[in-house]
Amino acid sequence: MAVNLLDFDLEGLAAYCESLGEKRFRAVQLFRWIHQKGAADFEQMSDLAKSLRGKLAGAAEVRGLVPISEHRSTDGTVKWLFDVGGGNAVETVYIPEDDRGTLCVSSQAGCAVGCRFCSTGHQGFSRNLSTGEIVAQLWFAEHRLRAPGSAERVIDNVVMMGMGEPLQNYANVVPALKVMLDDHGYGLSRRRVTVSTSGMVAMIDRLREDCPVALAVSLHAPNDALRDQLVPLNRKDGLDALLDACVRYLDKAPRDFVTFEYCMLDGVNDAPEQAQELARLVNGEAASRRGKGRVPCKFNLIPFNPFPESGLKRSPRERVTAFARVLQDAGIVTTIRKTRGDDIDAACGQLAGEVQDRTGARERLVQRRAVIPIAAAAGEGAR
């Protein structure tokens, strides 16, 4: 099969050009044609040496993803479902805001982490996306949405918050991040590229060394007992180790805070006492088990997007507001995410889930759908 040039960061493309007997600077020209101009046809690349165009024509291609569908919400949100072969599909969502455009990108087909409230987790894990498949989502969206003939960027924020746990696909995600950040590629600021993880401690430390971008962590619970149930990965490292990794990460991060995502689940993790426990935890108060000093952070409270298999419900608005107020009173910047694209099922995994459940994960998760009562969960904090 022809080499997919979307698989390369600039370093990789330079090495590939050298392997064809071409100078490294040709890679910059090629990279700019592909990522800045959205070109896929080598004949279009007019300032590229004819000899290189000839060599590429036989051996390489710019292989994007095949869109299965495009849904446009009345609020401007656009959601694409891409075919990645083998009966798998992944989702990419564009969210326009007043001053910026954000693209939510997937890193895996399905996900092995299996969070209780996540539609993708209920589909099970199929496979990692290649670097080219991750980059192709941005390549497609940027050039599809950009006005014809314009060089003005449409997407200035990328969040790796779509399907999959990006840090479980580390080897392919890091080169994709480098393409996003490269001035000859999409030229995005490190502050505007966010990796969102369910909390893989060792990999957070690696990312800090290899490619520090903004970090978001899916927290969803104020104590290990509840988080063990909602985010099964927590059983490995636990909240203490996770929060310590967040603090270490901030040494090299482009932002001076970590964003904690917190999905608001009715009667599970949304009580005012749980907000207080959370505030004590991240503020490192002596009364908390951690008691090691503050984790500089912001909270983003996410209204749950219900789907039938979860057995969970969205927290009422007033409960979310009350939860936010407790955190704010404790000095923690807290926002409530606006729901976007409700009319097109924009929550991660909801369209792809209709394509298939490859591993029977949905069935397994339905079997353990008993809702955790707040009283039990709140009382299980000290371990």
Ligand code: SF4
């Ligand atoms: S929330 Fe993220 S890590 Fe958890 S199952 Fe869904 S995609 Fe995977």
